[in-house]
């Protein structure tokens with residue numbers, strides 16, 4: 001599956017100051033019947049986003065033209081609940097390249113990384129600073145530097161470091177899925193086989 005390289009990202013964000021967002025709120029179970037990864041972005045946060053007639057709810061942040069960008073900033077404990085990878089497909093399908101929160105459910109975090117979406121886990125304090133900055137200026141630029149593992153608000157000259165599994169970091173920077181990675185070390189694998197074949 002082609003994955004975009006993620007090296008740095010500078011973008012405004014869409015703020016979702018809601019805690020404990022679970023995977024059923026991200027993509028409701030009724031959409032899981034699909035047999036391909038396509039089209040889930042149209043139903044991201046569906047039950048918050050559309051009314052019973054399927055019309056966009058003006059007060060939901062994804063329908064507010066004030067906000068835009070490739071970064072979703074969400075309240076703590078994002079992605080809890082079921083293990084559905086469809087949650088990552090919905091977020092990526094909508095166009096988000098990164099999700100920022102102060103805590104991610106483990107399975108969602110891995111599903112995001114496996115689909116080229118960077119989960120950036122920061123402190124509660126920095127998350128609050130981001131929400132406050134975006135409330136004051138909806139076009140606040142957030143810069144994410146994966147190589148140096150930093151997230152910053154350049155206009156406010158504040159930043160924080162974030163952790164990422166070294167293997168997942170290498171894959172994200174190179175746009176590798178697990179198979180791509182194995183091909184990238186093909187020579188080392190073949191040398192090991194030659195050395196260890198009896």
Ligand SMILES: CC(C)[C@@](O)(CC(=O)O)C(=O)O
Nearest residue numbers: 023029032081082083084085
């Ligand atoms: C298998 C899938 C449909 C699942 O049951 C998996 C899960 O619950 O973790 C879900 O509701 O996302």
